Amino acid sequence: MLTLQDVHKRYGSITALDGLSLEIRRGEIFGLLGPNGAGKTTTVNIAVGLLAPDRGSVSIEGLGSPRAPAARRRLGVAPQALALYETLSGEQNLRFFGRIYGLSGRKLAERVDWAFDFVALAERRRDAVRTYSGGMKRRLNLAAALIHDPELILLDEPTAGVDPQSRNSIYENILALKRQGRTILYTTHYIEEAERMCDRVAVMDHGKVLALDSVPGLLAAHGARAVLVAELSGETVRVETDDPMAELHRLAASGPLGRFWVEHATLEQVFLNLTGRELRD
Amino acid sequence: MRAVMALAFKDLLVLARVRSAVFFTYLWPFLVAIMFGVIFAGPGRGSARIGIAVCDEDCTPASEDFAARLAESGNLDILRAERDEAAALVRRGSRTAAVVLPRGFGEAAQRLFYGTPPRVEVLIDPSRKAESAMIEGILFQQAARSMQRRLSDRAASQEMIRKSLEDLDSAHDIDPAERTRITRFLGELDRFMGSRPQEPQSSGAAAEWKPLEIVTTDTAREWSGPRNSFEVTFPQGILWGIIGCVMSFGISIVSERTHGTLQRLQIAPLTRSQLLAGKALACLVSITIVEVALLAMGGLFFQVRPSSLGLLVVACLAISVAFVGIMMLVSTLGRTEQAAAGAGWAVMLPMAMLGGGMMPLFLMPSWLQAASTISPVRWSLLALEGAMWRRFSPQEMALPCAVLLALGIVCFLAGARAFRSDS
Numbered sequence: 180m181l182t183l184q185d186v187h188k189r190y191g192s193i194t195a196l197d198g199l200s201l202e203i204r205r206g207e208i209f210g211l212l213g214p215n216g217a218g219k220t221t222t223v224n225i226a227v228g229l230l231a232p233d234r235g236s237v238s239i240e241g242l243g244s245p246r247a248p249a250a251r252r253r254l255g256v257a258p259q260a261l262a263l264y265e266t267l268s269g270e271q272n273l274r275f276f277g278r279i280y281g282l283s284g285r286k287l288a289e290r291v292d293w294a295f296d297f298v299a300l301a302e303r304r305r306d307a308v309r310t311y312s313g314g315m316k317r318r319l320n321l322a323a324a325l326i327h328d329p330e331l332i333l334l335d336e337p338t339a340g341v342d343p344q345s346r347n348s349i350y351e352n353i354l355a356l357k358r359q360g361r362t363i364l365y366t367t368h369y370i371e372e373a374e375r376m377c378d379r380v381a382v383m384d385h386g387k388v389l390a391l392d393s394v395p396g397l398l399a400a401h402g403a404r405a406v407l408v409a410e411l412s413g414e415t416v417r418v419e420t421d422d423p424m425a426e427l428h429r430l431a432a433s434g435p436l437g438r439f440w441v442e443h444a445t446l447e448q449v450f451l452n453l454t455g456r457e458l459r460d
Numbered sequence: 461m462r463a464v465m466a467l468a469f470k471d472l473l474v475l476a477r478v479r480s481a482v483f484f485t486y487l488w489p490f491l492v493a494i495m496f497g498v499i500f501a502g503p504g505r506g507s508a509r510i511g512i513a514v515c516d517e518d519c520t521p522a523s524e525d526f527a528a529r530l531a532e533s534g535n536l537d538i539l540r541a542e543r544d545e546a547a548a549l550v551r552r553g554s555r556t557a558a559v560v561l562p563r564g565f566g567e568a569a570q571r572l573f574y575g576t577p578p579r580v581e582v583l584i585d586p587s588r589k590a591e592s593a594m595i596e597g598i599l600f601q602q603a604a605r606s607m608q609r610r611l612s613d614r615a616a617s618q619e620m621i622r623k624s625l626e627d628l629d630s631a632h633d634i635d636p637a638e639r640t641r642i643t644r645f646l647g648e649l650d651r652f653m654g655s656r657p658q659e660p661q662s663s664g665a666a667a668e669w670k671p672l673e674i675v676t677t678d679t680a681r682e683w684s685g686p687r688n689s690f691e692v693t694f695p696q697g698i699l700w701g702i703i704g705c706v707m708s709f710g711i712s713i714v715s716e717r718t719h720g721t722l723q724r725l726q727i728a729p730l731t732r733s734q735l736l737a738g739k740a741l742a743c744l745v746s747i748t749i750v751e752v753a754l755l756a757m758g759g760l761f762f763q764v765r766p767s768s769l770g771l772l773v774v775a776c777l778a779i780s781v782a783f784v785g786i787m788m789l790v791s792t793l794g795r796t797e798q799a800a801a802g803a804g805w806a807v808m809l810p811m812a813m814l815g816g817g818m819m820p821l822f823l824m825p826s827w828l829q830a831a832s833t834i835s836p837v838r839w840s841l842l843a844l845e846g847a848m849w850r851r852f853s854p855q856e857m858a859l860p861c862a863v864l865l866a867l868g869i870v871c872f873l874a875g876a877r878a879f880r881s882d883s
Contacts, residue, residue: 229726229727248729248731249729260719261719262719262720262723262724263719264474264721266477266478267474271470275469276724276728278462278466279463279466279467279725280729283462307477323724
């Protein structure tokens with residue numbers, strides 16, 4: 180659906196993207212996971228045609244460059260910054276964004292109604308956006324990206340700074356979009372989001388893709404071995420193993436066994452293994 | 461075109477939601493125009509009468525008649541007062557001058573060609589030379605008319621001659637030869653007056669004689685200045701409203717950038733030209749609303765009238781184009797709203813002050829008027845005033861409109877180029 184091929188982008192002396200290549204398949208939720216400054220937002224901006232790559236190419240299946248007007252009509256973007264007119268009502272915002280995508284009349288009214296129902300903001304549609312909570316603004320930001328019924332949706336940190344209820348609502352919205360057959364590029368630095376939502380995840384840092392696979396695939400390829408933790412003769416024992424059951428039998432034979440559990444590798448471990456533990460600002 | 465209309469409608473809606481912007485763009489210029497129009501309201505074309513105090517210490521029929529005729533002259537606003545009070549009124553500036561008719565005025569007025577003439581005292585600030593000369597002229601005029609009336613009345617003139625002859629007989633300090641000549645002259649004059657009919661004829665050489673007949677024909681000068689102060693302050697108010705629009709929309713472009721909405725617009729299937737056209741259209745509509753609203757209010761309530769409606773429309777369009785261009789340039793002056801607002805006002809305020817936004821152009825010294833040609837505010841005021849009280853011909857209107865259109869196009873292209881490179 181969306182292909183980025185050997186994309187390079189520099190801002191002065193800073194390399195934002197360094198030969199990035201990605202292929203996002205139709206109907207999947209593709210996660211772009213990386214620390215701050217990894218190049219996620221630059222990737223999104225190039226993918227939607229907002230920035231031109233210094234080198235490399237971007238194309239949308241059957242439409243070519245995302246800069247073409249026809250391609251833009253098929254793209255929906257929820258930017259990381261809340262791109263809304265705060266003094267206008269939610270409805271005025273959505274009606275305006277619908278109009279600039281060519282919607283009008285009954286079609287526009289239907290899409291506005293659908294969008295408010297989808298993000299559960301129908302009751303506040305006539306209120307000024309500045310009176311919305313942070314979570315409500317995020318949901319309206321998502322609604323604005325969906326108003327023209329796009330096929331490819333790019334969500335740049337869509338849950339940044341929202342409460343757990345709104346976050347959960349946004350997760351459900353995104354999964355609903357996937358069920359409707361939409362293709363979604365999802366950038367985040369929240370690992371649990373990527374684990375929960377994404378069919379495939381690309382871990383990127385310093386403008387490069389470090390690893391790309393499904394979550395189990397990443398765990399298998401880059402995660403540490405499972406750890407069996409057991410209380411043996413009053414002491415806690417930790418054993419790294421590829422076969423926790425066999426190791427448990429071995430420990431049980433050696434003495435009285437108390438509580439035990441298995442710690443599996445997590446995506447967070449994979450992430451830290453790939454990107455390092457130094458602080459990012 | 462639908463997208464451009466949607467962009468413009470959205471911008472006008474956003475502006476309408478900011479109460480302070482609405483107030484300073486639409487209402488404040490109107491209030492300023494009225495306020496300064498009232499403050500600077502002068503007498504218009506009518507001439508003011510000079511306010512004087514008159515003190516009659518003589519209280520004779522002659523002095524009463526003189527004072528009454530001063531009041532009837534139409535040039536003076538008379539307030540009767542005692543001498544001290546009259547002097548105090550002049551000192552306080554309440555009256556331009558005080559005219560005192562001292563004791564003996566009436567008696568002296570009865571003499572003809574002999575003795576002390578009737579005396580009038582004028583109390584006036586020496587710095588008011590023009591008013592002083594005018595008051596002296598009016599006093600002489602009234603004295604001459606009084607003499608003319610007496611000479612035209614046989615009985616009154618013979619009584620005056622008789623009184624003069626009596627004074628002459630009783631006078632001791634006069635040269636005998638002089639006494640003889642004056643006595644002979646007065647005797648001849650008495651005989652001449654006695655030979656005239658008692659009632660003056662209604663026409664002919666013997667009718668009421670005047671040393672000079674002045675025939676006045678009302679020929680109003682073709683008025684080239686403003687008819688009232690509002691014809692100056694309303695164009696200024698329009699310009700301040702337009703500057704408010706320029707600042708609001710210039711900053712709104714920066715605001716779109718800082719709030720991320722510009723990014724959403726750039727991702728949408730809109731060309732940059734459509735984006736800029738939407739902004740320009742909103743600014744154009746807003747400026748037009750300011751122009752129409754203020755001109756309508758000025759016309760309805762303050763006698764602000766165009767000399768040519770067609771030229772006024774042309775002037776308003778040229779001004780709108782110029783300031784839409786300037787708005788685009790202002791939007792590139794800063795990367796944040798605060799920076800753009802600061803830089804924008806730093807440019808717009810001197811431009812407005814230099815261009816006649818505060819002091820009317822025709823009141824500026826010539827060097828400042830020459831310097832003001834660099835300000836679009838000056839050309840805008842010239843165009844508006846040209847279509848109102850300056851009574852420009854189409855040829856005269858062509859220059860300010862051409863300057864404004866050229867300026868608007870150049871500024872718009874420069875601003876659009878900077879916008880594109882920033883984007």
